[in-house]
Amino acid sequence: MTDHSSSAANNVGDNAAAGRIAIIGAGIAGLACARALTDAGLPVTLFDKARGPGGRMSSRRRPDAIIDLGAQAFSARDPAFIAELDAWRRAGCAExxxxxxxxxxxxxxxxxxxxxxxxxxxxRMSAITRHLAQTLAARGTALHAGTRVSALERHADGWQIRTDAGAAFGPYTEVVVAVPPPQAEPLVQPWDNTLDALCQRLExxxxxxxxxxxxxxxxxxxxxxxxxxxxxxxxxxxxxxxxxxxxxxxxxxxxxxxxxxxxxxxxxxxxxxxxxxxxxxxxxxxxxxxxxxxxxxxxxxxxxxxxxxxxAEPLAAMPDAGFALGHAGLSLCGDGLRGGRVEEAWLSGHRLGQTLAGCA
Ligand SMILES: Cc1cc2nc3c(=O)[nH]c(=O)nc-3n(C[C@H](O)[C@H](O)[C@H](O)COP(=O)(O)OP(=O)(O)OC[C@H]3O[C@@H](n4cnc5c(N)ncnc54)[C@H](O)[C@@H]3O)c2cc1C
Structure with missing residues (x-):
């Protein structure tokens, strides 16, 4: 199977042929996961249905002004996130x-x-996720923007990703689904009953x-x-x-x-x-x-x-790490698994990336 990376629009970098870990969703959780994996030298390919990265940290450009439409401001409590925030402040993308x-x-x-x-x-709020995507692109990580993943397929040589435009990407040894649980559910449902049940529970x-x-x-x-x-x-x-x-x-x-x-x-x-x-x-x-x-x-x-x-509610039943590992290299992260704040979404992706890289 081949990785048809040229079929996607607005790519940031393009080394998808070498990618062995696919991350679906380039919000803050997917980007944090990609960062932890590339820090460990692992090749990653990102997919997002939107025109650029950011998800719920996106900003809308109007003729006269830029408006933050999702997260407005965030706080930092965990030492790992405080260190990341310090790096964003030094890079000039957070204040x-x-x-x-x-x-x-x-x-x-x-x-x-x-x-x-x-x-x-x-x-603007999206400056943070742009900065993360640019840092990843400089390391050769492709972001396939404008690419909605419609299905996952499991083959003998690994996972293949199908898009709603009919393109196929892969094979990948690992697939991280970093989208809200109701959007993750149709992707994991054919392959993993436990992840499917979890997605159904996380409103x-x-x-x-x-x-x-x-x-x-x-x-x-x-x-x-x-x-x-x-x-x-x-x-x-x-x-x-x-x-x-x-x-x-x-x-x-x-x-x-x-x-x-x-x-x-x-x-x-x-x-x-x-x-x-x-x-x-x-x-x-x-x-x-x-x-x-x-x-x-x-x-x-x-x-x-x-x-x-x-x-919908604090996730008392979730493990502290706030991500979920499934079968055969399928996993979930994002705020839905940890808590509805920028910091929690970042920690969910960061900790999953570290775990997959074997350095947690
Ligand atoms: C209105 C609003 C206000 C908020 N205010 C605050 C606040 O003040 N402070 C705070 O800390 N938090 C706030 N939050 C919460 C915070 O924005 C989120 O917790 C965090 O951004 C979630 O990040 P994520 O990466 O988990 O998910 P997302 O940002 O949702 O990223 C998921 C990505 O997956 C993509 N995607 C989905 N399905 C597919 C698919 N099938 N194929 C490809 N791509 C797909 C989406 O396009 C998206 O980019 C707010 C959220 C909203 C909506």
Whole structure:
């Protein structure tokens, strides 16, 4: 069997013919796994259905601004992740943010503060996953972007990957499935009953993520600093407002907001039209300000539906490592197996990569 690497679009590097480990999903978990494997000198090939790496750490480019549509900020607790974050900061793709956060309702705004530092990608969240993909490309790791894996096949010489465009890649000795469990389930179901049952058990919840770009800055509520960066809301629909122009490297942008909806509201409005969702979230934003402080002119808006935004609940039943090893070289990682945060997703992929490389 051959590895038809030339059939994929937007490849980053292209040594797929030599690849013996395939990773499906180039979100932070798949990239961390690839990094741990290549650190040990093992050849890896990555596949992602999206146009580039990043998954839920992706950012959307609009004519006037770049908007983070998934993760907004993250913290670091584990020593291995703290060391990785330090490397990202030295490379200039991550910085501290936010430092001015509030809890907000139409009854008032209170400053939120705890001792935990938070970070974001610079100049956008996806800068971190781009940096990781570029580092891997420099080591000769191919990323087949725009390539949705539709099936896995087990042959005498190893695993073969089938894409929905009809291409075939392989053979591989190991396949890491680094996608949310509901998306991993159809891939592992024919081959591994235990991994299949695990995927069926690990539910992911949905989230609508809206954006709104304004011609002028938002009004400033009483007692709130003009440079406020994030507001957590007590509103049935809108959960979080992030001001993208306050993020490091995006100071030139106009008022450009990420508007994240609550899980329950998102799931009750899963089939709503994106325009309707965006306008509902913008109305909720408007209600935060008194009638005497109207919102400025809206120049761009929209909404993206994340069907598999975050794991349903903490995974008490999972081993500490937060990944799953199956039969015959098939394994799973990602936030669904460890916890719905950037750090947990990175740790899941990193620890699986180290285990497969025999250096855990
Ligand atoms: C709206 C939102 C807000 C969030 N806020 C925060 C936050 O503030 N702080 C925080 O720490 N975390 C936050 N998170 C969670 C965090 O983003 C995730 O935990 C983390 O990014 C998950 O990474 P992952 O690699 O496990 O999965 P993903 O990022 O989902 O990566 C999986 C990849 O697999 C690809 N894929 C799927 N199926 C296939 C297939 N069949 N073939 C090929 N490719 C496939 C996808 O395109 C994707 O790129 C947020 C998430 C969302 C959605």
């Amino acid at each position: 501290r943010w936010p430092t001015h956060a509030y809890r907000a309702s139409n009854a008032g705004w209170q400053r939120l503060s705890d001792d935990r530092e938070r970070f974001t990608g610079a100049p 992911q919840r949905a989230c609508w993520a809206g954006w709104a770009i304004f011609a002028a800055p938002l009004p400033v509520p009483d007692g709130v600093t003009e440079s406020w960066q994030q507001a957590h809301l007590q509103h049935p629909a809108l959960r979080l407002v992030s001001r993208n122009q306050t993020k490091p490297g995006r100071e030139h942008q106009p008022e450009s907001l990420s508007l994240l909806a609550h899980t329950e509201w998102s799931e009750a409005h899963l089939e709503d039209d994106a325009e309707h969702v965006a306008m509902t979230l913008i109305s909720a934003l408007k209600a935060l300000f008194p009638a005497s402080q109207p919102l400025p002119e809206l120049v761009d808006h929209g909404a993206h539906r994340w069907l598999y935004a975050q794991p």
